[in-house]
Amino acid sequence: MKKVMTLCIVHDKSRVLLGMKKRGFGMGRWNGFGGKVNANETILEAAKRELKEEADINASDLSEMGIIEFEFKGNPEILEVHIFKVNEYTGESKEGEEMKPEWFNIEEIPFDKMWPDDKYWLPMLLDNKKFEGKFVFGERGEIVDYRLEEASDVV
Numbered sequence: 001m002k003k004v005m006t007l008c009i010v011h012d013k014s015r016v017l018l019g020m021k022k023r024g025f026g027m028g029r030w031n032g033f034g035g036k037v038n039a040n041e042t043i044l045e046a047a048k049r050e051l052k053e054e055a056d057i058n059a060s061d062l063s064e065m066g067i068i069e070f071e072f073k074g075n076p077e078i079l080e081v082h083i084f085k086v087n088e089y090t091g092e093s094k095e096g097e098e099m100k101p102e103w104f105n106i107e108e109i110p111f112d113k114m115w116p117d118d119k120y121w122l123p124m125l126l127d128n129k130k131f132e133g134k135f136v137f138g139e140r141g142e143i144v145d146y147r148l149e150e151a152s153d154v155v
């Protein structure tokens with residue numbers, strides 16, 4: 001069973017905006033902003049909505065850069081995550097109930113406090129490369145298998 005999700009990375013020249021997850025799935029990790037796609041919305045609409053809800057930012061220009069499937073051993077649900085790069089936006093990021101946003105210089109991205117897969121695909125996104133792949137996580141949150149490749153386009 002697949003669950004369609006979104007993830008937005010706000011990229012502003014030499015820095016990226018990440019959010020510290022304060023509750024729920026991924027709590028205690030830095031991440032982009034995103035979540036599930038509701039039945040009445042497109043993937044793009046969901047990406048914009050989640051970014052507004054989690055960081056109080058309005059995206060005016062988004063590029064879909066990748067699709068990654070995530071599988072967690074012992075869980076039959078596969079997450080199909082559509083990853084967007086936010087090129088233009090309005091608003092100043094604000095902390096909410098779920099996320100605490102913070103800007104990081106590209107050279108200082110805290111990969112050691114993020115999901116372990118991020119170090120593989122985030123540099124591709126920042127280099128404007130499109131990608132697709134799959135990551136399989138073990139019971140302790142470690143990557144047990146993965147494939148990631150550059151794609152000419154994201155379908």
